[in-house]
Amino acid sequence: MEFADKIRIPKLNGVTMRGPHISNTSTGTLVITGHHLIFSSRSEDVELWILNRNIDIVERKLNTITLKCKDFRIIVFDMPYIEQATSVAASIESLIMTDETDYLHHNMFSNKNNEYRSPFDVKSQCEQLVAGDSMWRISQVNKSYRVCSTYPELTVVPSNVDDTMLIASAKFRQNGRFPVLCYRHEKGSVLMRSSQPLVGSSSKRCKQDERVINSVLGPGKRGYIIDTRSVANATNAKARGGGFEMEAHYPQWRRVNSALERHNVLLDSLSKIVEACNDTTCTIERWLNKLNGSEWLSHVKDTLNAACLVAQCLNKERASVLVHGSESTDATLVLISLTQLILNPECRTIVGFESLIEREWLQAGHPFETRHKSGCYNAARSKTVHGKYTINFHAVFSFQQIFYHHSLIIHTVQILVHFMVIVRLIGKIIHVENQIYGRTLIKKLMKLLILYTYIQIM
Numbered sequence: 001m002e003f004a005d006k007i008r009i010p011k012l013n014g015v016t017m018r019g020p021h022i023s024n025t026s027t028g029t030l031v032i033t034g035h036h037l038i039f040s041s042r043s044e045d046v047e048l049w050i051l052n053r054n055i056d057i058v059e060r061k062l063n064t065i066t067l068k069c070k071d072f073r074i075i076v077f078d079m080p081y082i083e084q085a086t087s088v089a090a091s092i093e094s095l096i097m098t099d100e101t102d103y104l105h106h107n108m109f110s111n112k113n114n115e116y117r118s119p120f121d122v123k124s125q126c127e128q129l130v131a132g133d134s135m136w137r138i139s140q141v142n143k144s145y146r147v148c149s150t151y152p153e154l155t156v157v158p159s160n161v162d163d164t165m166l167i168a169s170a171k172f173r174q175n176g177r178f179p180v181l182c183y184r185h186e187k188g189s190v191l192m193r194s195s196q197p198l199v200g201s202s203s204k205r206c207k208q209d210e211r212v213i214n215s216v217l218g219p220g221k222r223g224y225i226i227d228t229r230s231v232a233n234a235t236n237a238k239a240r241g242g243g244f245e246m247e248a249h250y251p252q253w254r255r256v257n258s259a260l261e262r263h264n265v266l267l268d269s270l271s272k273i274v275e276a277c278n279d280t281t282c283t284i285e286r287w288l289n290k291l292n293g294s295e296w297l298s299h300v301k302d303t304l305n306a307a308c309l310v311a312q313c314l315n316k317e318r319a320s321v322l323v324h325g326s327e328s329t330d331a332t333l334v335l336i337s338l339t340q341l342i343l344n345p346e347c348r349t350i351v352g353f354e355s356l357i358e359r360e361w362l363q364a365g366h367p368f369e370t371r372h373k374s375g376c377y378n379a380a381r382s383k384t385v386h387g388k389y390t391i392n393f394h395a396v397f398s399f400q401q402i403f404y405h406h407s408l409i410i411h412t413v414q415i416l417v418h419f420m421v422i423v424r425l426i427g428k429i430i431h432v433e434n435q436i437y438g439r440t441l442i443k444k445l446m447k448l449l450i451l452y453t454y455i456q457i458m
Helices: 082-096 122-130 163-172 207-214 231-240 263-278 284-294 296-315 331-343 350-362 393-405 410-428 439-457
Strands: 011-018 026-032 036-041 046-051 055-061 064-069 074-078 136-139 155-158 180-184 190-193 223-227 253-257 320-324
Touching (some): 011 036, 026 082, 122 180, 180 331, 190 296, 223 296, 263 296, 296 320, 296 331, 320 331, 331 350
Parallel strands (some): 190 320, 223 320
Antiparallel strands (some): 011 074, 026 036, 036 046, 055 064, 136 155, 155 180
16 A cells, blocks of 8 residues: 555545643644644644654544544544544554554754764763763774664773673673663762673573673672562563572672563553543542552652662762663663662753753663553553564664654653652752651652642643
């Protein structure tokens, strides 16, 4: 089928737009393109652009079409006739289910001559991270993505470790995600991330991997390995070829399990809380019951507690930290990002936050395509949403452009923005070490997070 054949009605007049997230009802023209759905009303000076990939599901009832988007918006279009609504709904469904990359919206700007260098490109990020510290160097071991397909071509690693050791370490880590530097704290401690070691049931070891990790610590220094899995899940992973670092081989490191739920559990929880927020007929008591039943705030609390634990290790104990889970493309990235938001004031600025998203999400190999192919409204979430995904260079580049210009991954960013408001308060009292991790402060932060999240979703 040709791409043009997917659009049965490219333009339709006399369409009325309304919805719970739209202040005033408008009547105008609906235009369907290969990458956007556009509604325009010149008489009422209203124009709305919706990225096709941002539409989660399409619901049709008679001559009414309801679009439920991945950024939680609900938009309703009333068509003049039922036949027109049927054709428009079929066109939109065909476009949002397209997997062929040639049909996706591409950035119109081309930088073939390298005349402009983004402040968030890999080289700039690495140079800023090293910042003249002789203990770290920028490695090109992943040139052409030959070692790890989900890492950028440039990574920051210990200077006393050569590329041969990094290659051996990558073979010992799931999907080749060897330990890399994420953040250097002002007190000398460092934050790193990797994937799980391939220990297996036979408790295999890799001396090169041990050298890479142990080289971070000086004589007499100790560090922490924060595992985002539960003890049971980490132990069960050994039967599948994975596992965790054996203390006998990493004597300077103490392993701590700070369990965070997997993405499929979080998506189910998010679906419940969004459903509760969209139910305008329920009473306050019923809404609070739905909120409690979603367990969303429990997941938020667990995530904040884990981030505070990592921040405490870096700031209070001045100990270096390595964070990983299984593949380390989901919970690990959340934990790494929140820790930097807590400790690094620069990350709480607009430019610093953009840099953080670029560095710890886009360049770090988060599988946006599979995680956001279906949103919280889509009841038919397939196994591809829950399965493993290895991102390549083209996928990273594609979603990098989408992030800057569109709202495909906006619900992921919104969650981090909610955390951003909270950690602004933490940043003001970060040096008061006896108070920052107190229960009273956590309770106050949670109350503010509940209120702020509710306002943003509504």
